[in-house]
Amino acid sequence: MKQKKKWYDYLWIVSLTYLVLGFFNILFAWLGMACFIIPLVISIVKGSKGYCNRYCGRGQLFALLGGRFGLSRKRDMPKWMKSKWFRYGFLIFFFAMFFQMLWNTYLVFAGAQDLKQVVTLLWTFKLPWHWAYHGTLFSDGVAQFAFGFYSVMLTSTVLGVVTMILFKPRSWCVYCPMGTMTQLICKAKAGACKKEGLR
Amino acid sequence: MQETKKIRKKASIPQKECVACGCCVKVCLLGAISIYKGIYAQVDTDKCVGCGKCAKECPASIICVAETQEGQVK
Ligand code: SF4
Ligand code: SF4
Ligand code: SF4
Numbered sequence: 001m002k003q004k005k006k007w008y009d010y011l012w013i014v015s016l017t018y019l020v021l022g023f024f025n026i027l028f029a030w031l032g033m034a035c036f037i038i039p040l041v042i043s044i045v046k047g048s049k050g051y052c053n054r055y056c057g058r059g060q061l062f063a064l065l066g067g068r069f070g071l072s073r074k075r076d077m078p079k080w081m082k083s084k085w086f087r088y089g090f091l092i093f094f095f096a097m098f099f100q101m102l103w104n105t106y107l108v109f110a111g112a113q114d115l116k117q118v119v120t121l122l123w124t125f126k127l128p129w130h131w132a133y134h135g136t137l138f139s140d141g142v143a144q145f146a147f148g149f150y151s152v153m154l155t156s157t158v159l160g161v162v163t164m165i166l167f168k169p170r171s172w173c174v175y176c177p178m179g180t181m182t183q184l185i186c187k188a189k190a191g192a193c194k195k196e197g198l199r
Numbered sequence: 200m201q202e203t204k205k206i207r208k209k210a211s212i213p214q215k216e217c218v219a220c221g222c223c224v225k226v227c228l229l230g231a232i233s234i235y236k237g238i239y240a241q242v243d244t245d246k247c248v249g250c251g252k253c254a255k256e257c258p259a260s261i262i263c264v265a266e267t268q269e270g271q272v273k
Contacts, residue, residue, distance in 0.1 A: 049237035053221030063222070076260040082216065168258040173220040183219050186237030 008055050012064055015057030019157060022150045026119075026132040026143065029150035036178065043182040047189040052179050059173055062160055066169020077167045077174060087180045094177040097123055101148035109141030116144070120151040121158065208249025209267045214239040216261045223253035223262060 021028035035058070039051035052059060066072030080086055107113040117130040129147065136143045160172030173179050210231070212223070217239035224232045224240065231246035232253060244267070254262035 043237060047236055049219045049221065049234060052219065053224060053234055059220065059222075063225075074255075077258065082218075082259045082261075087218070168256075168260070170220060170222050170256075170258040172258075173222065174218050174259050179218060179220060183237060186219070190236045190238060 009060065011055055011057035012060035013057070015061050019153070022119075022154070023132055025134060026129060026146045026150055027136060029146040029153065030142075032149055032153050035153075039178050039182050040185070043185040043189075047186050049179070049182050049186060051182065052173065058157070058160065059170055062164045062170045062172055065161075066164045072164050072169045073166060074169070075167050077163070077171055081163075081167075081171075082174050087175050090175050091177045091180045098152060101152065102145075105141050105145040105148055108144040109139055115140040115147075117147065119147060119154060122155050206266050208251075208264050209244050209247045210242045210249060210251070210253055210262050210264050211267075212240050212242060212262050216259060218259055220258065222256045222258060226252045226256045228252070 018028070018032060021031075035056075038055070039049075042048060042050045066074075104113065108115055117128070117133050118126040119129040120126050129150075133143060133147075156172070156176070160176075163171035210223075212232075219234050219237055219239055221234055221240070224234060227247075228250075229246045229248060231243045231248075232240050233243070235241045249264050251264045254260075254264050
């Protein structure tokens with residue numbers, strides 16, 4: 001018996017296209033908001049990880065590259081990497097960085113800071129990215145958010161690819177902030193927090 | 200050693216370590232795994248044949264395929 005491919009099994013194409021588009025016009029980065037909003041809505045409304053389990057193109061991309069294309073050593077992850085403190089810690093760190101990015105966007109909106117045409121990789125390395133910026137019809141803040149958001153997406157892709165190569169194809173899914181967060185929401189929804197002693 | 204009792208291999212998943220990513224669900228050809236309320240993966244031991252595909256796929260490497268007796272994991 002073979003599992004039939006559904007339309008949503010091809011969403012990795014969307015993820016790949018998204019990453020490529022960011023090299024041509026940074027404003028496409030805004031589309032990535034879908035990767036934040038859809039999983040949250042599914043977990044809050046339906047109380048399931050339907051996004052991870054079905055629709056996430058990023059997870060599919062890693063499964064494809066690491067599985068079919070064999071770009072993975074397929075080793076076990078180190079224990080600390082799948083521990084709760086690392087997963088929750090990374091979630092907190094990720095969001096702290098995310099809010100810092102929003103703050104920078106706000107400063108540009110407010111005119112207190114100039115637009116920086118860079119993509120920041122791994123929260124440290126500033127890559128010049130002016131070639132993907134052709135002006136915006138709106139405030140500079142709109143473009144600043146695009147640069148910031150694309151930085152987030154590229155950083156998580158790079159981390160995901162590194163752990164894909166070192167460990168299992170979808171190792172990223174173990175510490176993916178969206179995955180961790182939607183699981184937490186589902187836990188809260190199911191009232192399982194008490195049982196787990198998490199409070 | 201050579202027992203005639205029903206001894207079959209089944210997958211088992213520790214709930215607390217599962218991140219509910221669903222990688223195991225996708226590879227199980229028998230549809231024996233489901234994600235319970237987005238919290239953890241569950242194995243239907245009636246359907247599972249112990250092929251071990253899910254254990255290989257699980258990014259957290261937490262699935263254990265072991266011999267069971269009468270549906271109970273030892
Ligand atoms: S854990 Fe993250 S990358 Fe993996 S399927 Fe879920 S949202 Fe996608
Ligand atoms: S061992 Fe094989 S049959 Fe059993 S749950 Fe895993 S993939 Fe499915
Ligand atoms: S692949 Fe592993 S971590 Fe993911 S849902 Fe299955 S058992 Fe849980």
